[in-house]
Amino acid sequence: MSMLQVSVYRYNPETDSAPYMQEFQVDTQGRDVMVLNVLAMIKEQDSSMAYRRSCREGVCGSDGMNMNGKNGLACITPLSEVVKGGKLTLRPLPGLPVIRDLVVDMALFYKQYERIQPYLQNDTPDPAIERLQSPEDRDKLDGLYECILCACCSTSCPSFWWNPDKFVGPAGLLQSYRFLADSRDTATSERLAELEDPFSVFRCRGIMNCVAVCPKGLNPTRAIGKIREMLLANAT
Amino acid sequence: MSNMRSLTFDAIIIGGGGSGLRAALELAKSGKKTAVLSKVFPTRSHTVSAQGGITCAIASADPNDDWRWHMYDTVKGGDYIADQDAAEYMCSEGPKAVFELEHMGLPFSRFDNGRIYQRPFGGQSKDFGKGGQAARTCAAADRTGHALLHTLYQNNLKNNTTFLNEWYAVDLVKNANGDVVGCIAMCIETGELVHVKSKATVLATGGAGRIYASTTNALINTGDGIGMALRAGFPMQDMEMWQFHPTGIYGAGTLVTEGCRGEGGYLINKDGERFMERYAPNAKDLAGRDVVARSMVMEILEGRGCGEKGDHVFLKLDHLGEEVLGKRLPGIVELSKTFAHVDPAKEPIPVVPTCHYMMGGIPTNVHGQAIMQDEDGNDQIVNGLFACGEAACVSVHGANRLGGNSLLDLVVFGRAAGMYIESALNEGIEYLDATQSDIDAAMKRLNRWNESSGGESVPALKAELQEIMQSDFGVFRQEDNMQDGVKKLAELRERIANAHLGDKSNAFNTARVEALELDNLMEVAEATAISALERKESRGAHSRYDYPDRDDVNWLKHSLFFPATKTLGKRDVNFTPKTVDTFEPKVRTY
Amino acid sequence: MVTNITNFGRSGLSDWLLQRASAVILALYTLFVVGYLLLHPNLDYATWSGLFGSTWMRIFSLLAFVSMAAHAWIGLWTVTTDYLKPTAIRIAAQAVIILAIFVFLVWGVQVLWGA
Numbered sequence: 001m002s003m004l005q006v007s008v009y010r011y012n013p014e015t016d017s018a019p020y021m022q023e024f025q026v027d028t029q030g031r032d033v034m035v036l037n038v039l040a041m042i043k044e045q046d047s048s049m050a051y052r053r054s055c056r057e058g059v060c061g062s063d064g065m066n067m068n069g070k071n072g073l074a075c076i077t078p079l080s081e082v083v084k085g086g087k088l089t090l091r092p093l094p095g096l097p098v099i100r101d102l103v104v105d106m107a108l109f110y111k112q113y114e115r116i117q118p119y120l121q122n123d124t125p126d127p128a129i130e131r132l133q134s135p136e137d138r139d140k141l142d143g144l145y146e147c148i149l150c151a152c153c154s155t156s157c158p159s160f161w162w163n164p165d166k167f168v169g170p171a172g173l174l175q176s177y178r179f180l181a182d183s184r185d186t187a188t189s190e191r192l193a194e195l196e197d198p199f200s201v202f203r204c205r206g207i208m209n210c211v212a213v214c215p216k217g218l219n220p221t222r223a224i225g226k227i228r229e230m231l232l233a234n235a236t
Numbered sequence: 237m238s239n240m241r242s243l244t245f246d247a248i249i250i251g252g253g254g255s256g257l258r259a260a261l262e263l264a265k266s267g268k269k270t271a272v273l274s275k276v277f278p279t280r281s282h283t284v285s286a287q288g289g290i291t292c293a294i295a296s297a298d299p300n301d302d303w304r305w306h307m308y309d310t311v312k313g314g315d316y317i318a319d320q321d322a323a324e325y326m327c328s329e330g331p332k333a334v335f336e337l338e339h340m341g342l343p344f345s346r347f348d349n350g351r352i353y354q355r356p357f358g359g360q361s362k363d364f365g366k367g368g369q370a371a372r373t374c375a376a377a378d379r380t381g382h383a384l385l386h387t388l389y390q391n392n393l394k395n396n397t398t399f400l401n402e403w404y405a406v407d408l409v410k411n412a413n414g415d416v417v418g419c420i421a422m423c424i425e426t427g428e429l430v431h432v433k434s435k436a437t438v439l440a441t442g443g444a445g446r447i448y449a450s451t452t453n454a455l456i457n458t459g460d461g462i463g464m465a466l467r468a469g470f471p472m473q474d475m476e477m478w479q480f481h482p483t484g485i486y487g488a489g490t491l492v493t494e495g496c497r498g499e500g501g502y503l504i505n506k507d508g509e510r511f512m513e514r515y516a517p518n519a520k521d522l523a524g525r526d527v528v529a530r531s532m533v534m535e536i537l538e539g540r541g542c543g544e545k546g547d548h549v550f551l552k553l554d555h556l557g558e559e560v561l562g563k564r565l566p567g568i569v570e571l572s573k574t575f576a577h578v579d580p581a582k583e584p585i586p587v588v589p590t591c592h593y594m595m596g597g598i599p600t601n602v603h604g605q606a607i608m609q610d611e612d613g614n615d616q617i618v619n620g621l622f623a624c625g626e627a628a629c630v631s632v633h634g635a636n637r638l639g640g641n642s643l644l645d646l647v648v649f650g651r652a653a654g655m656y657i658e659s660a661l662n663e664g665i666e667y668l669d670a671t672q673s674d675i676d677a678a679m680k681r682l683n684r685w686n687e688s689s690g691g692e693s694v695p696a697l698k699a700e701l702q703e704i705m706q707s708d709f710g711v712f713r714q715e716d717n718m719q720d721g722v723k724k725l726a727e728l729r730e731r732i733a734n735a736h737l738g739d740k741s742n743a744f745n746t747a748r749v750e751a752l753e754l755d756n757l758m759e760v761a762e763a764t765a766i767s768a769l770e771r772k773e774s775r776g777a778h779s780r781y782d783y784p785d786r787d788d789v790n791w792l793k794h795s796l797f798f799p800a801t802k803t804l805g806k807r808d809v810n811f812t813p814k815t816v817d818t819f820e821p822k823v824r825t826y
Numbered sequence: 827m828v829t830n831i832t833n834f835g836r837s838g839l840s841d842w843l844l845q846r847a848s849a850v851i852l853a854l855y856t857l858f859v860v861g862y863l864l865l866h867p868n869l870d871y872a873t874w875s876g877l878f879g880s881t882w883m884r885i886f887s888l889l890a891f892v893s894m895a896a897h898a899w900i901g902l903w904t905v906t907t908d909y910l911k912p913t914a915i916r917i918a919a920q921a922v923i924i925l926a927i928f929v930f931l932v933w934g935v936q937v938l939w940g941a
Binding site for chain 1: 277280281282284294334335338341343344345348350351376379382383386390391425454455456488490491567574693694696738739742746
């Protein structure tokens with residue numbers, strides 16, 4: 001049998017007083033397709049099914065969701081990786097308000113991203129060509145700049161669940177360190193001053209869910225550790 | 237809908253990809269009241285998928301590099317229907333735009349001397365084709381588009397640009413004089429409809445690769461800007477010119493950058509032969525994309541394809557070694573493992589030519605102003621309407637785009653449009669306000685969907701459209717098939733006009749968005765089909781079995797598709813660059 | 827920057843550092859006490875009382891008590907800010923915690939130096 005049983009979180013604010021799980025039978029013809037393909041098949045059965053998607057190759061970060069209990073990108077998660085006992089359960093990313101079905105309101109997530117001033121700041125005049133950067137200094141940005149803002153990490157982080165308005169969260173902190181680590185950025189001390197309160201960085205408890213779920217294989221916990229080191233070096 | 241809320245801006249930019257964000261940045265810095273309206277959060281735009289890099293003569297890999305050589309390559313790559321004044325503008329302004337990106341923080345890869353890393357890409361030469369292969373594509377590993385898009389978004393945040401994220405533009409609003417004075421837009425989250433009033437409306441809506449069944453394009457690339465402009469009655473230029481990227485992953489369609497071949501990878505057939513040596517003895521695997529894609533199809537048709545069905549070829553990378561792959565092509569390693577179940581350090585990647593880029597689009601000048609033709613065939617500016625990026629046809633790509641030129645196109649012409657609009661706004665723009673009937677006209681098709689009570693479903697019609705385009709307007713084309721395709725599309729148009737939107741709810745109704753997108757796909761497909769049928773020659777990406785040769789006597793021209801009559805006209809190609817001699821059309825070999 | 831007036835050091839960094847320093851002290855103290863008990867299987871009251879009669883042990887113990895107080899406050903403050911969202915309840919809980927820590931601290935000092 002190639003029928004896959006899919007249980008999907010449904011909620012339409014116009015018609016539903018509370019969210020519920022809806023069961024679908026999807027014929028995958030035995031192929032090991034991606035979860036996103038399964039969602040497209042469900043949408044053909046029920047056009048009211050809402051989810052975000054764009055690049056379908058894991059670089060745009062639209063389709064972060066919770067699949068059988070673990071956050072990830074639907075477009076690069078093959079069924080063989082998540083399905084257990086012929087059953088797939090799809091829920092929206094945890095910890096953010098649900099707009100409809102699998103679509104969450106990411107405003108808090110984006111707010112924390114904006115808070116760390118995610119742009120290069122350099123107070124010297126722009127040269128006529130590019131600013132030079134050694135390959136070694138450039139290497140320091142690897143594992144940081146690749147973040148796609150899918151929110152899989154921050155929405156799997158208990159510290160972010162409890163304090164999404166105060167704790168920057170793993171995604172924002174990874175980007176914060178991306179600029180702290182950039183040899184071209186001159187706002188290091190201003191950036192650090194914004195982070196040394198008890199919430200922004202220090203609410204990280206090292207649970208490392210972020211590392212476990214990042215679909216790009218990035219390591220926010222390590223970046224947070226580096227920020228702590230910089231704060232410590234700066235203040236002692 | 238007289239109770240519709242209205243929003244007023246100096247400039248509204250529809251589309252939050254590379255060109256839209258670059259235009260917005262320019263306008264935000266100038267203090268003009270600007271908004272970016274995007275159907276997805278900006279960093280989800282398709283620019284994010286660009287891999288290999290941004291081609292530009294910044295003289296890093298080769299200190300003697302010259303933008304004129306880049307311009308020559310671009311004009312030749314476009315099979316001589318690129319506008320030479322536009323190519324001149326792009327290639328000469330390019331370094332400025334790329335250095336600006338670096339100053340904004342784009343994490344380019346670096347050479348040992350600290351300058352921006354550049355890699356060889358297809359169709360690049362030194363000294364006007366006489367000095368061998370050039371390395372002119374500036375790269376951030378193989379994630380250049382991602383790095384570029386995020387950098388632009390970040391700098392828009394820095395400059396406090398207004399964003400209308402997850403808003404969908406339904407149609408343009410024209411006043412009684414035919415000037416574009418804004419658009420109707422829908423907030424996807426709430427379903428609210430808004431009349432956006434603006435003195436400048438910029439279509440930066442990207443491409444429409446989703447008219448094909450197999451494409452490297454994101455699911456959102458549905459040609460919304462092209463559809464809106466066509467419905468508003470504006471002509472489209474060179475819509476027959478669709479680039480098939482040689483290396484889409486077989487079966488999945490995801491892109492494998494040309495940078496793989498730039499770093500030393502090459503294509504092999506089932507006999508393990510590096511077949512491009514036969515088709516392009518000099519440039520080999522780094523010939524123009526159209527040339528490589530056709531060669532691959534020839535190999536497959538002649539029975540030298542790989543796999544059980546012999547319907548693809550292999551891209552060999554294992555000889556580059558894990559270190560180069562990890563450092564220069566990490567994203568490709570990831571994608572091939574995910575979508576082809578292949579580790580490129582050990583095995584070759586199965587690839588097949590896949591729809592990738594729309595060279596055609598809304599005809600514009602270098603300032604991004606949309607152009608139409610008057611009755612005498614003279615160019616005429618469309619007041620209030622601008623386009624940039626893939627949606628526009630400036631035209632710098634002519635009949636075939638060179639790899640790495642799309643990102644340059646985005647930033648150069650996004651910036652140019654922003655600068656022009658700023659100065660135009662400073663001089664003062666006054667257009668007649670739209671009347672209720674003008675607004676009603678723009679609401680027509682949305683109302684049609686909202687009132688539909690039965691009919692065929694959107695996904696099935698979309699799949700049918702994509703199959704027609706795939707089978708009748710692919711890499712090789714011929715009269716019979718295309719005529720058949722045009723006929724089938726005409727029937728499909730009728731069926732889409734009677735199709736059904738089942739879900740009429742307001743909150744985040746993606747079914748409604750997909751229905752509106754289907755209309756746009758239909759417009760793009762029809763313009764493509766008729767243009768392809770009528771251009772009776774082979775040039776660049778447009779290859780016909782029945783007209784295998786380039787015809788410079790009749791077709792050294794842009795094609796211009798007129799939506800009202802569904803006919804094809806012609807428009808002169810610009811051969812008068814300002815600071816260099818004209819590149820005269822020559823036989824194009826690599 | 828998130829501002830706070832109820833946390834210990836007014837800075838996440840100092841809280842973080844104190845939490846770690848106090849943990850080290852508490853670990854050393856625990857190791858010492860457990861080790862002492864293991865090395866004195868037939869411990870009587872006089873020996874035990876004698877140990878706490880020496881000045882260095884009193885100072886070491888006091889250090890451990892103060893560390894305990896700081897450690898507990900930082901930890902419990904964090905817990906209250908994580909889980910107690912209504913302000914009134916959170917402040918009340920924090921007041922109770924502070925009072926308890928204060929009482930235990932004074933009591934400890936009394937035990938050590940009072941006799």
